[in-house]
Amino acid sequence: MNKTVLVLDTATEACSVALFHQGNTTFLEELSPRTHTQRILPMVDELLTQAGISVQQVDVLAFGRGPGSFTGVRVGVGIAQGLALGAELPVVPVSNLLAMAEAAYQQQNATKVVALIDARMNEVYFAQFERDEQSWKEIVAEQVCSPEKAIAQIKLDEDIVVVGTGWNAYPQFEQANLGLHISEITLPSAQYMLPFAIQAIAQGSTQSALDIEPVYLRNEVTWQKLPHKQK
Numbered sequence: 001m002n003k004t005v006l007v008l009d010t011a012t013e014a015c016s017v018a019l020f021h022q023g024n025t026t027f028l029e030e031l032s033p034r035t036h037t038q039r040i041l042p043m044v045d046e047l048l049t050q051a052g053i054s055v056q057q058v059d060v061l062a063f064g065r066g067p068g069s070f071t072g073v074r075v076g077v078g079i080a081q082g083l084a085l086g087a088e089l090p091v092v093p094v095s096n097l098l099a100m101a102e103a104a105y106q107q108q109n110a111t112k113v114v115a116l117i118d119a120r121m122n123e124v125y126f127a128q129f130e131r132d133e134q135s136w137k138e139i140v141a142e143q144v145c146s147p148e149k150a151i152a153q154i155k156l157d158e159d160i161v162v163v164g165t166g167w168n169a170y171p172q173f174e175q176a177n178l179g180l181h182i183s184e185i186t187l188p189s190a191q192y193m194l195p196f197a198i199q200a201i202a203q204g205s206t207q208s209a210l211d212i213e214p215v216y217l218r219n220e221v222t223w224q225k226l227p228h229k230q231k
Contacts, residue, residue, distance in 0.1 A: 003059040005197045006083075007190040008044060010036040010076035011068030011096045012117065012165070018190035019047045020198070026050060027191040036075045044083070055087045060206055062197035064188055065093035066215035067117060067125035067142065077214040084209035091209050092200040094193040097142055100163040101129045102192040103185045112157055114180065116166025116173075119144050124166035125217055126150040135199070144217040147172040154178065 005020040015036050016029035028043045048055060063080035066073040084091045097115035104110035111132075117125040124147060128140035140153050147170040154160075156178065163185040167173045200206050 001198055001201065003198075003201055004053065004057060005060045005062060005194060005201070006044065006047075006055070006058045007062040007094075007193045007197060008040055008076060008080060008083075009064030009096065009099070009188055009190045009193065010040055010079070011064040011066050011073045012187050013069075013072075014187040014189060015039050015043065016188075016190040017043045017047055018194055019051055020194050021051045021053065025191060025194060027189070029189050029191075031187075033069075033072075036072055040075070040079055055083060055089075058087065058089055060092060060197055060201055061087075061089045061209075062092040062094055062190075062193050062200075063212075064096045064099065064190070064193060065212070066096060067119070067144065067217045068096050068188075070216060073214045073216060077212060081209050081212060084212075089209065090206035091212055092197040092206055093212055093215075094196045095127075095142065095215070096188040097125060097127045097164070098129060098136060098196070099188040099190075099192045100185055101131070101136060102195060103189060104161045104163050104183055105131055106192065107185065108161060108183065110159070110161035110181075110183070112160045114154055114160055114162045116150065116162065116164040118165040118169035119218075122146060122170070124150055124164075124170070126153075126166065128153075128155060142215070142217060151176045151178070154180075 007018040013033040018027035101113035127142040
């Protein structure tokens, strides 16, 4: 694929960017839970400068659309929207839970993944995924729920790998003695969102920046839509 793809993510404590350009992938990532707004654009600029290109030379922009921290998700979506509108780029929203599943696949060849992000207030963002030769499918849909409810919904199988901060955040998971493999992958990274962006490009399923919205999973959280989206 000869497209140039830029990815950014600020949905959790991690702040990361990745660039696919001329067949090569570069990325930057750091822990910056309270400084996403100060760090994300300089990180984008650094990657683009290293590649010798401007944002106008990017073909597609992908971003972590949540779930994650309210502020982090909002920052990521807002920055993605601003960059994409300014450079007239199509966009690809990517699930942060699914990005961690992809990390487990690339690092550990895991094809059965339970993803859990600590949502605070005795809840987790939770989903279960399974991968065939080409793509992932949801076994349990993304949701926010208590640890007990997540445990009750996990489809037990051999070789399931757990990713995300949620497992260690609540002792109920360990106490359930489910026999799962606990990964060291705890936070999503933009580099593992690239495959979904590339797939979306191949399928022609990119979106307009005007249409993107964050995924909070908690219903009481709202997103200020752009004027043409408001009703």
